[in-house]
Amino acid sequence: MRIAIDARKLRDYGIGTYVRNVLRNLARIDKTTEYVLLCQPPDVALVEGLGENFRTVPERAGNYSFREQISVPLDLRRERIDLFHAPHYVLPPLVPCKSVVTIHDC
Numbered sequence: 001m002r003i004a005i006d007a008r009k010l011r012d013y014g015i016g017t018y019v020r021n022v023l024r025n026l027a028r029i030d031k032t033t034e035y036v037l038l039c040q041p042p043d044v045a046l047v048e049g050l051g052e053n054f055r056t057v058p059e060r061a062g063n064y065s066f067r068e069q070i071s072v073p074l075d076l077r078r079e080r081i082d083l084f085h086a087p088h089y090v091l092p093p094l095v096p097c098k099s100v101v102t103i104h105d106c
Contacts, residue, residue, distance in 0.1 A: 004081040006072070006088070007037040007056075008063055010046050014104065015088045020046075022087070027051045036079050038072065064090060 005023070009015045026035065027050040037047055038059040047056060057075055061068035073094040076084055084091075084099045091101050 001082045002034045002036060002080060003083045003085065004036040004038060004057075004076055004079060005085045006059075007039045007043070007047060008059055008061075009088055010039065010043045018102070018104070019087050022085075023047060023050060023054075027054065036081060038075060063088070068092060069094070 005019070007019055007023070010019055023035075023037070026033075031051060031053060033053060035050075035054045037054060037056045039047060039056045041058045041060065044056045044058070047054065057079060059068075059071065059075060061071040068090075069092045072092045073096055077096045081097050084095055084097055085102070086099060087102045089101060089103045091099055
């Protein structure tokens with residue numbers, strides 16, 4: 001199975017902390033699922049060393065932008081993703097796979 005996680009908010013405090021902890025714990029308990037992390041290019045170093053089953057795809061679209069509505073679904077299609085996790089309540093409408101959206105409390 002190929003799971004993509006939108007990791008573009010890695011540097012944020014709340015959502016970034018959540019994403020970093022999810023990734024760290026997935027790396028600890030799951031060595032077989034292939035994880036594809038959509039990262040801003042400067043953030044790739046923040047997720048290095050998670051494991052051989054983790055890799056990054058550069059995603060330059062800004063969060064909450066019109067561009068992400070097109071580029072994220074294209075990335076998911078190109079990578080043949082089975083499941084997409086959007087950890088910050090925004091799911092582009094044309095996502096070509098099953099998806100999970102995290103909605104945080106305020």
